[in-house]
Amino acid sequence: MWPLGIAYPPAREDGYWAPITSTLDWCEENYYATHYLAEIVNTLTNIWFMYLAFKGMFNCRRNGHDQVFFVAYLGYLVVGSGSFAFHATLKYPMQLVDELSMIYTTCLMFWATFAYNRTQAVQVSLGIASVSLSIFITGYYHYLQDPTFHQNAYAILTAFVLFRSIYVMEVNIRPYYRNRRVEREKAQSGRSLTAAEQSEEKRKDRRDSEILTTMWILIGYGLSIFLGGFGIWTLDNVYCSTLRVWRHEIGLPWGIVLEGHGWWHIMTGYGAYCYIQWGIWLRHCLNGRQDEFEMVWPGWFSIPYVEKRVAPVANGSVTNGSVSKKTS
Known part of the structure; x- marks a missing residue:
């Protein structure tokens, strides 16, 4: 045992929710800590998921983000709640709530991404296709x-x-592509930009270049954490028997650190949250509202969020329009 460690109680099969009916049973031993939770670490780490979901929904309401992102965070909450119920009970119906809510939330983001700025007919068609895909995946x-x-x-x-x-972000925000559109518009109208218009275009170029840099950092950071969680989860599956031996050797509470599926919840929860925040920021940029909103990201180990500026940037002023280092 490590210092202050205590021995693991034996796993049990007669827990409150027994018998197990799910098609999956993870590496964490069942009912060793409490009679009421089949996998205590895998269950409680979902509280992080639910906290981020409520934080995202509150942020959407307070700052007037598009309604689709509030619904996405609501789906994110269902994922966390379903996973909590699944790992607490290891019942097949709760497994379906956990896993299928992931599919439904991703289908919603699929529709939001591909249907943006399309005609109503195309949006409806993509909506029907997304719902049909969800039903097919559910049934199959x-x-x-x-x-x-x-x-x-x-x-x-x-x-x-x-x-x-990523494609939409690059094509619509990258100054190179916007400048090409401006050049085409100039050629069609036969009109040259005034000095004030040229100055404003240069300001937008600087602003959007810095926004893109920060977006790519957020994408890389969130994706790295998400994939890191997936990697830890994979190791947890492959080396489960070895990890169980190590947990018993070092004892509680230190053995909790070796619960790989719990790390999967924490890391993928953060990565998915960052993705939705990026989607919110991207949507505002696509709507030409870069000067009205900013990304607040105090540091690497903080939770980023998109916030409405107290005083929107006036045309002609110079600002990076990217990241605020607020501590609130």
């Missing part, structure tokens, strides 16, 4: 009861949304 997964199918479907959907968002 329930038929197969194969977690690999769910994991692959979630990964493919997430990749589609991520790469589409």
